[in-house]
Amino acid sequence: MDEFMQAAIDEARKGLAQGGIPIGSVIVHQNRIIGRGHNQRVQQGSAILHGEMAAFEQAGRQPASVYQESVLYTTLSPCAMCSGAILLYGIPRVVIGENQTFMGEEVLLRERGVELSVIQDQTCIGLMDDFIATNPELWYEDIGV
DSSP, rough: OOOHHHHHHHHHHHHTTTTSSSEEEEEEETTTEEEEEEEEEEHTOOOOOHHHHHHHHOOOOHHHHHTTTTTEEEOOOHHHHHHHHHHHHHHOOOESOOOOOOOOOOHHHHHHEEOOEEEHHHOOOOOOHHHHHOOHHHHHHHHTO
């Protein structure tokens, strides 16, 4: 397991342990994590703190060049909001833990030149399968359904 995907999975588990949705993300620049986060919509009562957004928030204000040299790791395919942030800040590569339980805006990201690597990690799939089965209303709220 790639250490950075493992860090994203650790974030997802942290969110689940806090009563939230198990999605985690890290932003890596020059082989160092500069931002990490997990979905905190439930914990913070937030409309926007998905895992990727929380990682951007934790990374903080960075020069454009830093984001343009970074890789974002996420346990789940990025939604429209998170994909917008990826495009806005010019993240060139995204490593996605899985897209079987939810397919985000991968077509848009690819069309805009973002390199995507989808690894279909069984841990990521299992976290989401279990969560969706036991918390369908919360899951649908998170994806805007």
